[in-house]
Amino acid sequence: MKVTEAKAWLLARAGERGVELEVLATTDRKLSIEAQKGAVNDVSLSSSGGIGLRVVTDGRVGYAYTEELSEAALAWTLDEAIANAELQEDGSVTLPAGGALGRFELVDEGLSAPLQEKKAATIALEGKLAADGRVQSVQYAGYMERESEVEIASTTGVDGAFRTGLASLYSALVMREGDSVKQGYERDAQREFHQLDPGRTAQESLRKLGRHLGAKPLATGRRRAVFEPDVVATLLALFTYAVSGKNLAEGTSRLEGKLGQKVASELITIVDDATLPHGLGSRPFDAEGTPAKRLVIVEEGVLRSFLHNSDTAARTGQANTGHAKRSYRSTLDVGTSNLLLLPGGGVTLDSGVLVTDLMGVHAGANPITGDVSVQAMGMELVGGEQRPVEDFAISFNLFELLERVEQVGADVEPVAGFSGFAYVPSLAVADLSFAGS
């Protein structure tokens, strides 16, 4: 069966069995190209997708998904979803009522450049990286594009679709100068292929990694710290754990009961904006079909809202903010779209350590408590000079750190991280624990 037929088949069977059903179908097309030594050496392309089911029966919810669209596989999937729902003793979940949302096109011709141009951009990136004498190895120099068609339909009337996509250039480098060896990654993601520039990505990769060569150990102590936008995006992603309505409902949000209270420095305003024009994370509606809007999460340090889907909103008695997130393989969650930290008056780079990169955040950060202890890379700020430092870790509590922010950068940078898209400036704090030698 094709996706459209499978959707209709499932909705009809659900109707016959007297259960509510929401169907989320995704079809992805991906292309990636990598180059080595002046030629393309690795190409990958795919078209794939699947259908995710969310069943509600007597207020209880169950999930299942399938990538196999045979009638037997669809029947097994619907049976499992219903059995998963029936496993719950009780519940008060209802699928949100909706209507025809329409079909939205967010990509247009953005990825339509000929394959040869994409290969040429990849080769150009690799060439510019390899040309730098300090580069010991270009591990990866690549181009990646993705187009996704998302369709959603339910027995409660939701019906809509949109197509989105992005193009990116990325690199992984090992650089050496004397005995000093450093490895780093860089990625530039844009809505359209023509917004990419191999020269710019190469230059940024070399600048960001090359400045760490010749790093000296940093002595243990407390110092001022300035976080670059990449690091700020990582910290914000960690912070979103605490403003997730799901974690609030499950009792693991440290910000429970803090709505309307001061949770950060008044310099901090955090917004999630799914309507940001050309934003990498923009979408017309969320994974339940709730239309997108701009949401202020923290306003001048005061917590204004958690992120909610219909379920977490109902469970906590708060308003649905349209932040349902779900892939067809996963269960309903909440997630950000374009996460913004609004710019401030600028940061001074005259003292302390410029923290440029964190390593092992998934292991060294506890999102529930906010305790973070991670290895970092950085530059010691001495007068107007930046001197590379290494072999150190920084430790702090994220919530305390946000209260102690003393400066917010004036320029916002886009960061396409593993956990989402952010548009953030630098941040400075007066006093941070550095553990080194």
Place this chain on the structure above:
Amino acid sequence: MLSTDSYAALLAQSRNAGADFAEVYVERWRRRQLRTIDGRVEEATSGIQLGAGIRLFFGEDVVYGYTNDLSDAALSELVASLASVRGAGDDVGRPDAAGRGGIDLRKLDAGPDVHAPTVPFEAHDKRWRLERLRELDAGARIAPEIKQVEGRLLEWEQDVWIANSEGAYVEDRRVRTRLIGFAIASDGSETQTGHAGPGLSMGLELLEKYDPAAVGRKAAELAMTNLRAKPAPAGTMPVVLGNGFGGVIFHEALGHLLETTGVARNASALSGMVGQQIASPVVTYVDDGTTPNGWGSSRFDDEAAPTERTVLINKGVLESYMVDRWGALKTGYRPTGSGRRQDYTFAPTSRMRNTFVTAGDTPKEKLFEGIEFGLYAKTLGGGQVRPGSGEYNFAVNEGYIIRDGEIAEPVRGAMLLGKGPDSIKKIVAVSDDLSNEPGMCGSLSGSLPVEVGQPHLLVSDIVVGGEA
């Protein structure tokens, strides 16, 4: 899944398009996940994953594609697209006459499946599974400070079929089951967590081997230990690493550097060092894909090569890397059955299976003798490494101060960091209590089940990140 003729036709088409080597990987998974919080069902989900990945080699260059559509027409179109993105204008390999006559597939037999489950995927109803998670929950209620308990049961049944243009054909079923307990303890001002998560290549008989109540209790005990722990000290000090999941240090700081994926690109700090003394002579390091029911075991790797026990480091001397097909082609090292991938959406790369430091002969207690001040990192969390520089870091989940040769008060929030190639030279003693633990390892070809393991080890100095 496909007919033998379909595999043969796709492989012949690939060879005719100029590929020097072609491989068709087909996969079907069934999965279940059940998650409870405080004994109530929080999430119950099931799924079918199905797809095919086709990989073509043109010399050392690789093109890879995948699709969910397993019709002959769709797969043939995928081969054509892969040949076309490779580009007629590029320097493609010439069609090989030998490829034209069709490919004679022979099924490889690995003998009886030592990892096979004794309890089938369809056994027991969902209610039975829920009851086991409630036992886990009850087992974790050891103190009033335990505020929340999460239980998770994961069941995977993965069938793979792999055919390649050298005529190899394999079928393999990998069944894996994992039980995870996660406890949150709070005394009003502090909140700390603990977890335990046994997993093996077997069916629901895992729950007979690991009593769910005991798993819950273990998670809760760790959360309670961390609750009374003080912030860890910072600085450089001797560290005793615990057995079992303590092995993650070697997984991160050494194992990843021995994968040909990095070695072949000269992007590993340990490239080109076979035969050299790279570690302390007390270290022997093994990657074993054959351990019966091991979480990272399978009969074949994801490139149709039988798995094996590979000695990586013997008494400190580097003997072998972990070598996949591409790595063998690129470096000339012997393939070790190490080509793995998360699923059909990834091309395989060289990856670890069950990797551990072998047991030494020092009793564990002896490791602590003579340490005036140091850290006992009893259990570790995850970590990360940059193979090019060997820089690693990982979190200590359960740590204690060592004072005057004795294990003293618990500490939390410690982070171990350094450079792998330095740290492995600083291992001064290895105890006799080897054990392995399951984990998920993320790298280029996705997230994979692996075991890490070691006996207790003494490292003369490591930088510890904590509160300054």
